Amino acid sequence: MKKILEDLLEIAGDRVSASLAERYCYSCDASQIVGLPDFVVRPKNTSQVSQLIRLCSERQIPVTARGAGTGLAGGASPVLGGIVLDMSGMNRILEVDIENQQVIVEPGVVHEKLNLELLPYGFFFPPDPGSSAMCTIGGMLSYNSSGMRSVKYGTVRSYVLDLEVVLSDGRVINTGSKVLKSAAGYDLTRIFVGSEGTLGIITRAGLKIAPLPRTRKLVLACFEEAEIAGHAVIKVFSNGITPSACEILDRTTLQVLKLCDPDLALPDNGDVILFEVDGSVCSTEEMASQISEICRPMAKSLKVASGPEMAPIWAARRLVGAAISQLDPNKTRIYIGEDVGVPIKQIPALIRKVQQITTSLDIPAMKYGHIGDGNLHVALFINVEDKDQWDRLRIAADRIHRAALSLGGTVSSEHGIGLSRAEYMPEQLGIEALQVMRSIKKALDPKGILNPGKMGL
Numbered sequence: 001m002k003k004i005l006e007d008l009l010e011i012a013g014d015r016v017s018a019s020l021a022e023r024y025c026y027s028c029d030a031s032q033i034v035g036l037p038d039f040v041v042r043p044k045n046t047s048q049v050s051q052l053i054r055l056c057s058e059r060q061i062p063v064t065a066r067g068a069g070t071g072l073a074g075g076a077s078p079v080l081g082g083i084v085l086d087m088s089g090m091n092r093i094l095e096v097d098i099e100n101q102q103v104i105v106e107p108g109v110v111h112e113k114l115n116l117e118l119l120p121y122g123f124f125f126p127p128d129p130g131s132s133a134m135c136t137i138g139g140m141l142s143y144n145s146s147g148m149r150s151v152k153y154g155t156v157r158s159y160v161l162d163l164e165v166v167l168s169d170g171r172v173i174n175t176g177s178k179v180l181k182s183a184a185g186y187d188l189t190r191i192f193v194g195s196e197g198t199l200g201i202i203t204r205a206g207l208k209i210a211p212l213p214r215t216r217k218l219v220l221a222c223f224e225e226a227e228i229a230g231h232a233v234i235k236v237f238s239n240g241i242t243p244s245a246c247e248i249l250d251r252t253t254l255q256v257l258k259l260c261d262p263d264l265a266l267p268d269n270g271d272v273i274l275f276e277v278d279g280s281v282c283s284t285e286e287m288a289s290q291i292s293e294i295c296r297p298m299a300k301s302l303k304v305a306s307g308p309e310m311a312p313i314w315a316a317r318r319l320v321g322a323a324i325s326q327l328d329p330n331k332t333r334i335y336i337g338e339d340v341g342v343p344i345k346q347i348p349a350l351i352r353k354v355q356q357i358t359t360s361l362d363i364p365a366m367k368y369g370h371i372g373d374g375n376l377h378v379a380l381f382i383n384v385e386d387k388d389q390w391d392r393l394r395i396a397a398d399r400i401h402r403a404a405l406s407l408g409g410t411v412s413s414e415h416g417i418g419l420s421r422a423e424y425m426p427e428q429l430g431i432e433a434l435q436v437m438r439s440i441k442k443a444l445d446p447k448g449i450l451n452p453g454k455m456g457l
């Protein structure tokens with residue numbers, strides 16, 4: 001250990017820490033998965049990352065990359081010890097290239113900061129996670145993150161043109177270039193996107209950006225039941241309308257939001273879908289009225305919001321995951337079974353099954369999320385000191401995962417696999433496809449040092 005520390009200090013100087021207090025700070029992400037690292041290193045450039053990884057390869061030391069640690073699947077938790085590589089210090093926006101509609105950034109850039117930088121140019125980086133103010137581009141790339149606007153604009157994967165990656169033996173490669181289209185061989189870029197730090201360390205990214213829409217409008221449609229709300233979503237999409245956001249807030253979620261702010265312009269009772277449309281003034285008017293007409297026969301109430309009216313509603317939507325403690329301060333939200341997704345047509349069936357599961361096991365739950373992608377966040381919350389509640393929660397989460405799989409869905413639409421959902425990978429992918437993933441892992445990381453223990457690999 002002493003020799004390793006000396007070598008780390010030689011590469012990264014005072015950006016290395018072996019103090020127990022710091023190691024604890026890096027022992028988990030925002031999930032419940034924990035593992036204590038032996039060292040924390042905060043590299044400041046690609047050359048340092050390359051030297052560090054070469055050292056880890058020679059000594060067979062596990063390396064877990066970390067962005068902001070907001071992940072919800074244990075991806076950044078160093079479950080087998082070793083080194084946590086905190087990439088948040090490599091946080092420069094290196095180039096804003098408006099003519100080519102792209103940016104080049106280091107992985108530690110915080111998502112919201114990138115969009116603030118692009119605002120004066122009239123552009124934005126569309127993937128829009130609820131954690132925008134905290135999470136880093138490196139973490140987003142590694143989880144293929146998305147969020148409220150992916151229903152129209154797609155996930156992170158659709159925006160990556162080039163990655164600089166440090167491989168498991170310290171070599172540095174680029175996977176693409178500035179060209180928008182390339183048919184040159186295997187798509188290496190997309191092998192690294194969503195790989196959760198198991199194949200290489202991303203040290204730079206070339207990302208496409210998009211022009212900001214002129215205007216936005218929000219249709220708030222309130223329904224008697226969540227399942228009916230699900231049917232309304234199917235109807236809107238099958239009429240050929242693509243909203244720029246399509247979020248569900250069930251009645252428990254509304255209750256939580258109203259406890260935070262009684263004046264919030266949301267209905268008091270019912271299950272709500274927020275349909276946002278964006279584009280020109282004319283097209284948003286037209287789409288908002290089409291959505292209203294489609295929903296009218298099913299809805300309890302309808303309202304169209306625009307301009308500054310929308311900001312507090314979206315701000316509340318972003319906060320909702322954490323706000324659940326308002327319902328009962330003795331209970332904590334547990335991030336398991338929270339990110340399932342199904343094909344659009346199966347949304348009402350998923351809602352029904354989740355309701356049956358949580359009711360039969362008597363676990364309070366809040367349902368919200370990016371329902372236009374078929375993605376439902378189920379917030380289960382319990383008193384963590386009560387073993388019986390934990391036991392029931394684990395059963396509920398398992399049943400929710402299996403319900404999604406039985407409907408042709410996924411155990412994770414955007415939060416990733418990490419360790420939280422690793423056990424479902426054989427069922428999710430099929431054993432043959434999982435073997436192909438394992439072969440890719442073996443080829444790129446033969447010593448298994450990069451984020452070991454994750455993704456069921």
Ligand SMILES: Cc1cc2nc3c(=O)[nH]c(=O)nc-3n(C[C@H](O)[C@H](O)[C@H](O)COP(=O)(O)OP(=O)(O)OC[C@H]3O[C@@H](n4cnc5c(N)ncnc54)[C@H](O)[C@@H]3O)c2cc1C
Binds near residue numbers: 065074137
């Ligand atoms: C309140 C809240 C709301 C959220 N809302 C959303 C949402 O709407 N949509 C969504 O998709 N997610 C959401 N998340 C989850 C999380 O914020 C995202 O997954 C985010 O992209 C993680 O970024 P991070 O920088 O925190 O990454 P971390 O948690 O630090 O790491 C994530 C993964 O990436 C790997 N990694 C990090 N940097 C690198 C690198 N440079 N090279 C290689 N591997 C790397 C890590 O090893 C880990 O496996 C939310 C989380 C919270 C707490």
